[in-house]
Amino acid sequence: MDVAESTPARVSSLGHALLGLLARREATGYDLAQQMRHPVGYFWEASHSQIYPELARLEAAGLVDHTVVAGKGPRPTKRYVLTAAGTRVQVSWLAGVMRPEPNRDLQTLRTWSLWLAGAGLARDWVGERRQHHAEVLRDLEAERAELAAEQPAPGDRVWCNLAAVELGVRSRQAELAWCDWMLTEIEGWPVSG
Amino acid sequence: MDVAESTPARVSSLGHALLGLLARREATGYDLAQQMRHPVGYFWEASHSQIYPELARLEAAGLVDHTVVAGKGPRPTKRYVLTAAGTRVQVSWLAGVMRPEPNRDLQTLRTWSLWLAGAGLARDWVGERRQHHAEVLRDLEAERAELAAEQPAPGDRVWCNLAAVELGVRSRQAELAWCDWMLTEIEGWPVSG
DNA sequence: AGGCGCATGTAAGCCGTTACATGATTCC
DNA sequence: GGAATCATGTAACGGCTTACATGCGCCT
Secondary structure (H helix, E strand, O other), rough: OOOOOOOOOOHHHHHHHHHHHHOOOOEEEHHHHHHHHOHHHHHHHHOHHHHHHHHHHHHHHHHHHHHEEEEOOOEEEEEEEOHHHHHHHHHHHHOOOOOOOOEOOOOOOOHHHHHHHHHHHHHHHHHHHHHHHHHHHHHHHHHHHHHHHOOOOOOOOHHHHHHHHHHHHHHHHHHHHHHHHHHHHHOOOOOOO | OOOOOOOOOOOOOHHHHHHHHHHHHOOEEEHOOOHHHHHHHHHEEOOOOHHHHHHHHHHHHOEEEEEOOOOOOOOOEEEEEHHHHHHHHHHHHHHHOOOOOOOEEEHHHHHHHHHHHHHHHHHHHHHHHHHHHHHHHHHHHHHHHHHHHHHOOOOHHHHHHHHHHHHHHHHHHHHHHHHHHHHHOOOOOOOOO
């Protein structure tokens, strides 16, 4: 009763990412930071300096609990678990409406101003982009193969991992294809750099 | 000489969006806010409350200039133009390295936690996502048709608009295809909601 | 008479990045 | 002896969202 159960406990996206991780298994803040790099980092990145305060907020809202365990750091090591309230909040987040996020894509913004630069510069830049996307795509495809090897049942945890990675693969493939399209188009530009 | 020309004038992404707009034509802050909704809003959104302070910063850095014109607002109306320094900064931004942005995609994050919900909830959500992407895609394709009708020369302003919209179209198509894939996959889920 | 478009700004608060800070154990 | 890993935090700063604030002219 000492935690706020009256207010619906507004939770940030990072909060939901952490609740999602803790729904899978208990973890320390450090563990969570590692997992936010990989595999969650494919679609939601966060650093430890965000994670520790967010865990404190989630705990204040009664969505997670911690127990102190023996650890190697200068401060006590805390192992977090999801509470029943935390599970409820996460499920109702999944059930709730998802309003579209603002579009913000630096690569497109840059493309849009590309006429100010010459064809040579544009070719170099798109080539560099292409390489970057290709690298990320390779990682994603390796991840997908690993998950598929577990032969997940439709709708289970691992299957949802796979579905998330599948979206990443398809998005990167689209960007890669656009880079290739751009490179053939740039052939026809007037040279000026 | 009273503006800072010694420091390289670090400009935010929003700043580059505004410089890109002003490189095309002069505009008031209000005009810029309209254009940031459409067509720039397809890939970089910003509200007027961000734009006015940013214009002041760009002016302090000597990248834009304004003249006061007769207007209908309670305050003087300002018409902004790009300076030579502004053009230089924009071009060197295009030439500079672009380090990859952090991945942050709410739709994928949600997919990743979807196993906590039942198949019914998942189907509804993906269906709603599908509809949203389809709507945006329709808008983008209309925009693309309009730009293509202008028969732009490779590498010019309008052609770069087209290239930016092309990337949007391809990305949305990929997301839409993923939604369709998900919907067929969800058929095989165990029913539980 | 009321609403919309033009036109500009400020303020509070949240979210995210970068850097600072500490300290034990394990591996090379 | 030094670097990496485990492990937790704080502080400063910048960007974005939401809301507050003002006021004229035009259209219905």
